[in-house]
Amino acid sequence: MGPVPTCWTDAMPQQKEEWFNIFRKSFDWPSGLEHVVRDRYNAICTKIYRDLIYKTVRRKKEPEHLKGDAYQGLMKKRATPEFKIKSERGSLNERGGKKEGIIEATHYGGSRSFLDRVLGKGKKKGKVEMTAPEFFVDMHSKVDDKGNRHWTKAKDKELHDAYLRDKENTPNRPDNDIWFDLVEGYKKGSVYETGEAHGVF
Template sequence: MAEQQAVAPRGHKVLTVVGDSFTPEGHRVATYITAKFKERVSASGTTWRHVDQEMKLFYYNKFVKRYTWVDGQEDQFKATWNTYCAKLYRDHMYYMRKKGTRPAYVSEAICSAWTTAWATERWQANAEKAKANRNTEPGGPSTGTARHTSGSRSIVEHTIDLERELARQPTCMEIFLKTHKKKDGSFVDSRSQTLHQEMTERVAQASQPSAVGGESQSLSTDDLNEIYYDVVGGRTKNSTLYGLGSQAKVAFDRLRNPVGCASSSSSGEMQSLRRENQELRSQLKSMDQRMADMDQWRADEEKKRAERDKSNEDLMAQMRAIVASFTQASQGSESQETQDPSDGGR
């Protein structure tokens, strides 16, 4: 993966979109996004889809004050940010519900609104469905739920590390082994072990000499990735691939999409993303205008207040002058009245 270079605005970090992940340090990006969820909350935000648009704009504004995109990736940047937020917000709200206590940054009114929504029959039914999906055993009965050793870092990040270690593009199986084996060398679950055994057998078969006594065939990275694709059963309905997650997008988009179809599909997706981005820009511009109008109103009010203060000071000065003049005149009058009458006859 060749890294693209870009000059970031002062104080900004440049992020590259790989698959549907941010690099570098996608896990730190995720932590930053989650922290912003705690700065402001939406009363309607029981899920990311229900978070009001103004709140999403607030979160995005915070994000682009710290991060920026590689040239040519603005649309992907926005789409990836939205994907991150949807997942992180879901996890954020799940742990809040699981804990069962109101966080300090959530008001009682908003917490009450969320609790009411979570108690509805429809919500409970969806929650049970999601729970069942999380507990699904993709490898079949008694194989356990899907597990890995990636930790908080995405598989894309582990792939980049592995590429640096190997000084070449790693195969899907190498990525799988890095993220599905424990420190002691054992696999995280029975499905991982079974997949490795089958993959080893398939590679051995594909490498056999084409003629008796000939040399074993050398398989390219694409050949090995094709075998992996077949062994794991292809992509799921959400375009992921067992053992690779979003890295499947990087590994198989070129292999599985004919040039014409890929270009047409990508063009439609890009147009949709551009429209969404344009709408966001318009909303941001409108928000900026409202903020500018508010700043102007405050400046006008401050100017009016200063003028009123000056007018009041001038009025007070005039009143003090009148009082001083009146006092002086009164003192003069009293002085004449208290003169000795005999002085006037002399």
């Protein structure tokens, strides 16, 4: 086995193409959606691969699927100064640029997954309970005891205000269409701030 990449982006293009072709044999889609499928495929693989590497490193011993030189090579690469700098930068970004102190909330969704909230799991199973903009409000704001709405970030409120203006100007357009245009549709295989739930809107 050759060197094990520390992230999906660093995997060999030929290997990723081979895996995608295996995936293609199990599913069909219109040719016009090829770029959408590839983007979503890469987004999912990025998360799966990141989780796999994380679990491998946390175990601190060779797993059955990664033995000998491959495992040692992975650990050696993660110990380099270049990787540590990149890792620290990523951790800082996840904390909103703060090394210490309380991090501002980015979502108010609780422990339920994005998809469960959209589908109303525990209510009407499998039924889409809200539109994309309603979901955004649900995840990025909360109402206090006095009925005042608080947003996670100022830019989230600004985005929703822009949606309300567009909706007022085009009242006959579906809410999801207005929202998708506003957030510029799919980026990296998903719609802004919808996570794994984007496919049901």
